Amino acid sequence: MENPFTHEYFMKKALQEAEVAFEQGEIPVGAIIVVENRVIARTHNLTELLNDVTAHAEMQAITSAANFIGGKYLKGCTLYVTLEPCQMCAGALYWSQISKIVFGARDDQRGFMSMGTKLHPKTEVVSGVLAQEAADLMLRFFASKRK
C-alpha cells in the first residue's frame, strides 16, 4: 500500500492555513508541525491581527508545538511551511533544533537561503513542495491588495 503521508499531503494542510490567512487579510503563509504523521500545530501568519511583525506562521507553530509537546525542543518534528522561512524564523527554528523543514515557494528577497542564515546542523531541509500553489496564493494576495 502506498504511504498516504507524503510531503504533499501535509503541505496541503499548510496551504489550507495559508488560505485562512488570505481570507483574514494576512499575507498568506501557513504552517503545520507534524510528529509521526500526526499534526500537532496548525497556524498561519498573524502579523496584522496581533499588530506584531514577529507573528509569522512559523513562530506561532514553534510555540504551539512546544506547548503540545511540553518541552521546548522540537526534535523528531517536521515543519511544513508554504513559503521559505525568513531569517527571523530560521533563527527561531535553529533554537528549536527541529528535525526537518519542508517548504513550498522560495522567497528570493527575504528567505533565509538568500540571506545566508544558518539552520541547526541537524535540521534537514526539503524545498519546492507544492511551490506553485504557494506562489500563486501570494501573487493572488498582492494582486487583490493593489485593486
Ligand SMILES: [Zn+2]
Ligand atoms: Zn518569518
